[in-house]
Amino acid sequence: MTDATTAMNPDDLNPDPYAIPLDQIRMNQSRLFQNNMHGEYFRRLRKEDPVHYCADSDVGPFWSITKFDDIVKIDSNHKQFSSEPAISIGNPSADFTTPMFIAMDPPKHDVQRKAANPGVAPARLADLEGLIRERAGKILDGLPIGEEFNWVDRVSIELTTQMLATLFDFPFEDRHLLTQWSDVTTNVDMFVSEEKIQERRASLRECLAYFTRLWHERANEPPKFDFISLLAHNPDTKDMINNPMELLGNLILLIVGGNDTTRNSISAGIVGLNQNPKEYDKLMADPTLIPNMVSEIIRWQTPLAYMRRTAKEDVEFQGKQIKKGDKVVMWYVSGNRDETKIENADELLIDRARARQHMSFGFGIHRCMGNRVGEMQVRIVWEEILKRFERVEMVSEPVRVNSSFVMGYSEVMVRIIPKDKK
Numbered sequence: 001m002t003d004a005t006t007a008m009n010p011d012d013l014n015p016d017p018y019a020i021p022l023d024q025i026r027m028n029q030s031r032l033f034q035n036n037m038h039g040e041y042f043r044r045l046r047k048e049d050p051v052h053y054c055a056d057s058d059v060g061p062f063w064s065i066t067k068f069d070d071i072v073k074i075d076s077n078h079k080q081f082s083s084e085p086a087i088s089i090g091n092p093s094a095d096f097t098t099p100m101f102i103a104m105d106p107p108k109h110d111v112q113r114k115a116a117n118p119g120v121a122p123a124r125l126a127d128l129e130g131l132i133r134e135r136a137g138k139i140l141d142g143l144p145i146g147e148e149f150n151w152v153d154r155v156s157i158e159l160t161t162q163m164l165a166t167l168f169d170f171p172f173e174d175r176h177l178l179t180q181w182s183d184v185t186t187n188v189d190m191f192v193s194e195e196k197i198q199e200r201r202a203s204l205r206e207c208l209a210y211f212t213r214l215w216h217e218r219a220n221e222p223p224k225f226d227f228i229s230l231l232a233h234n235p236d237t238k239d240m241i242n243n244p245m246e247l248l249g250n251l252i253l254l255i256v257g258g259n260d261t262t263r264n265s266i267s268a269g270i271v272g273l274n275q276n277p278k279e280y281d282k283l284m285a286d287p288t289l290i291p292n293m294v295s296e297i298i299r300w301q302t303p304l305a306y307m308r309r310t311a312k313e314d315v316e317f318q319g320k321q322i323k324k325g326d327k328v329v330m331w332y333v334s335g336n337r338d339e340t341k342i343e344n345a346d347e348l349l350i351d352r353a354r355a356r357q358h359m360s361f362g363f364g365i366h367r368c369m370g371n372r373v374g375e376m377q378v379r380i381v382w383e384e385i386l387k388r389f390e391r392v393e394m395v396s397e398p399v400r401v402n403s404s405f406v407m408g409y410s411e412v413m414v415r416i417i418p419k420d421k422k
Ligand code: HEM
Pocket: 075, 101, 102, 103, 113, 120, 167, 253, 254, 257, 258, 259, 261, 262, 265, 298, 302, 303, 304, 307, 360, 361, 362, 363, 364, 365, 366, 367, 368, 369, 370, 371, 373, 374, 375
């Protein structure tokens, strides 16, 4: 997954979306998201121009689909809206193309998804639950009491990286490499200069070399349920090893798909509950709310802001003429705030009715493959937090990542209040 976003000067940003002519609104400016200004822009688009055409951006023209029901329609219509050649607004560079099944159409998409899917199937998750709980407990028990520290590094990244290492059966002592490969993939700073682009590619080539070794080992061992073994043994995907860029693409998909999203959902819980102390009180009074709260946190945060499609033919959509080849961006982050569909959509309400009916996992044939693993990790971490701590207090404003694709945090500074000592 690449993230072609505009890293514009923050001084250029206008917090008032109405100060800008409608046709000049460009929603792919990463700093709008980093500065948490995107919400008001989307509110205007939903109201005035829900199927909005941006004629001019650094990555060319694109449509923005901003209302819940419209997004469901496009996402469920893979016959007219293709996932190729990319699900990010920018197209892949011609000299470093990494095909992956999230950016493929049937039949190839279906075959590859089916091969990897048992790695996150319900039976496997049931087996993994105890391990995740044990690891979450260890991480939480090792946190400093009475000191300020960054929750993102100490908990969110650590826990999701450990989980990812498990899903790949990746050597545990090298697991930090998974975080590194995930970060170079999504960090917009890795696209700002030729030097950074080359540095990024070198890192991804190391990723490929590492996994190629693992692939050969697994192919010669009896089949197991980790992603590499599954792909290496499946008759439909065993030859992927002969197409190194496609192998790399799918590795990136499985690494980033499982990493940033869950990491940011774990951080978002801390941010959301601290910004809504009444919700934190509700949780402390009734921990059975945790599963519902997990869905609500994932809606409220929307860890992936959008997916892009490309029109395969001319389509008239809500009175607009989408032309063959046009880029169509489905802004989940806006659909999840659609006030005509979700009551009090801006608010985090941990006891919200029908909390699962959000769009953070997408719809249709590409609907998130790992949603249950993601939810399970967030649930377990909160169950373990409540066993140990009275409060995890956020002590300063969170720092958001500079991306219009990944909705996340690089810093959430906290202090822990242990039980009985409030
Ligand atoms: C809270 C956590 C997560 C969120 C919000 C999330 C979100 C998404 C979204 C929005 C899509 C695209 C849906 C569409 O196009 O309709 C997707 C696809 C995908 N996700 Fe997730 N994801 C999460 C966790 C995970 C985890 C833990 C994994 C597994 C390792 C994973 C693996 C994938 C894969 C492989 C796809 C591609 C599916 C396909 O193309 O058929 N995700 N995810």
